[in-house]
Amino acid sequence: MCSKAIKESMPSLLKQNNGEVASEERIEEETKTFPYYWLDSIEDMKRGK
16 A cells, blocks of 8 residues: 555656656656655654754
C-alpha cells in the first residue's frame, strides 16, 4: 500500500523539485529509497537536527 502511494506521488514530487518529467526508471528508484529518506528525517528531528 505505501509503495503504491509513493509511486503515484513521486512524479509530482520530482517535477516540483526539478521541473522535469521523471523517467519510469527514476520513479522506481526513488520509490525504493524514499522510505529510508523519510525514516532518516524522523530520526534527525528526534535528535534535534
